[in-house]
Amino acid sequence: MVEHRSGSPDAGVEAAEGSGPAAGASGIPGSAAQGSGIAGPEAAGGSGTAGSDPDAPRTAGSDPDARWLALLMHAAFFLLLGASLTRFLMRHPGEARTPWIIALSITLAVLYLLGPVLGSRPTPRRLTWLAVLVVVWMVLVVLAPSFAWCAVPLFYTGLRILPPRAALALVALLTVFVVAAQLRLADGFDPNLVLAPPAVAAVATAVFVHMQRQAVRQRELAARQRELIDDLLRTRRELAATERREGTLAERQRLSMEIHDTLAQGLSSQQMLLQAADRTWSADPDAARRHVRTATGIAERNLAEARRFVHDLAPADLAEGGGLEAALHALAARESAQAEGALTVHCHVEGTPHAPLPDRVQSALLRIAQGALANVREHSGATAAGLTLTHLDDRVVLDIGDNGRGFTAEPEGVRGAGTVRGHGLPATRARVRQLGGTLTIESAPGEGTVLSAEVPLTTTEDPT
Template structure:
């Protein structure tokens, strides 16, 4: 490690020369070599510092022998031993300090990389959340409006009253999903949950809104006498899953009835969505042009995965579909 900026090799060399002169004049100054050892090791490159330590040690030995007046083996061996021990301790300490600095630099770099990775992961998670929210709110609302307006257009001439009813229904759907969009922007709960009453009330409101001329949606709540009060994030996830499942039923299943069943067990809460439509093969790739099956089911699984839950889909062609979303209760407490 370099010494202070004001104490460079030139000034240190001058100090060494002064010390040598003092040792020649007064041998007792020889033990001042110890601080010069450390200063040299800190100021000079390693090889130059070792050479300086050797020269200083030789001066100390000569000065001590001169001061003693007679030959003493201890004076010949002690100064080199002290110099060797001091140099070894210093160099070892410097190597350890260098390793620690390298380790600290590596830790700082790793923390920066980890922070960058967490930011990327957070960005991807937020994108996934946004895609699920858009799919479960705006996309489904626009799809419902399109179907209602298409139905109104088909009977516009033959049955104006029914056409106007379809248009009013489309306007109601638009109003509801406009509220959803506003709450989505502010990251609030789904509109049905924001009105209060809990998940069971929100499911009934959803069923009433989805029921129409060609589809009847029923709701059954089995809570064992307990009020199905769940954390907001669980209620929101299950309601979004119910919305997505009913959107698939309405657009792809050609079903006449569907049922939402909310069951509160001792260890989990389960939402079942069943329909009597033509069914599909869950293992097959999405068949619809819009790819709703391909996007909706992965989005549901992602929502449940965040809560430690699971999604099960049982279906076969011509036999309807049963979708079951289960969330462990211990993750909701």
């Protein structure tokens, strides 16, 4: 081959440029830029690091940076291939090997274009393609050393497609081949031709591996972030479901207390009055009729309460206007009338509120008073009871006292023999707790009972 004749002028020219391609693979600035920053001609599939998972490709379509790097590397490869072919045709026009150089250059270009079509995973077809690509390039370098400029893209192609050890072996093989080809053209031994290509190949490989490891870390970080977001969304859904369940339970408890303090108490009173009327119907018809009329009045009140439940669950006394004070006075008068002299209930209001009480507070305090007076009427045997509503600067206090038989008060959560049965006291505690207040019960056998509900005006929500 003409370029291998060391004594010819062309050989001298080729030798001078023969070191150029090696430097291009190793030290020329333009080629070094390609070697350090481009993730190979297959960066369109940017996934495959030597050592990364080949089954998790990082495609150019999914990564804008990888797409731009791929386009840049493709352009660089064809620019270098075209420059090498142009130089050869200008230096050696009309030689016998020229058709072979042209044919092999076209073949190399076509093979390179097939790379992205075959995908980025190391399938048998992909490995065969890489082997043919490298062989064609080697033949071109033997015929014309200037084609060694294309070594750098081949470095990255091998690093991206092959497993780590195979990729490093290919880089070493290509480097040795470039050095051997250049040494054949040199007039004497040149240390730069031996040291520069391996050094730059090592640097380029290190840069490539580092870049790809960074890409893997970024993908892992993105995956962890997606997992965290999924966990957060799942936690939010679970929290929302829990809140809905708690809201449902709270609403059930509230309805239970509302029904107990109104309909259940009214039905209990009606039962007692009708039983009394039945017992006295023959002996004292007038008294029996009074009991029936009283039971009818209670039934009317219960019907109004039931309709109020359907409408908005507000107490009927409050819905009639006049506020909590008027509702408590009406409750005291009604309880006294229903007892027919057996129980007298008085109502007293102390202080003046600085602002209207919240509807929740008014409704809860009225229900507490209704439940407490029902217990007084049914269980205490008292002849007198009193309601006292006290307005203070930062709280409101409702006291319900009676002169009944009393009982041994138990701490909250302890149920003793003297504790009132049913839902009354637990419901009262729950109402006060929901308003952020406190409930106090003072009682002793034979000394009556005082129930005190204190509600702050700054906090009307259950602190728990």
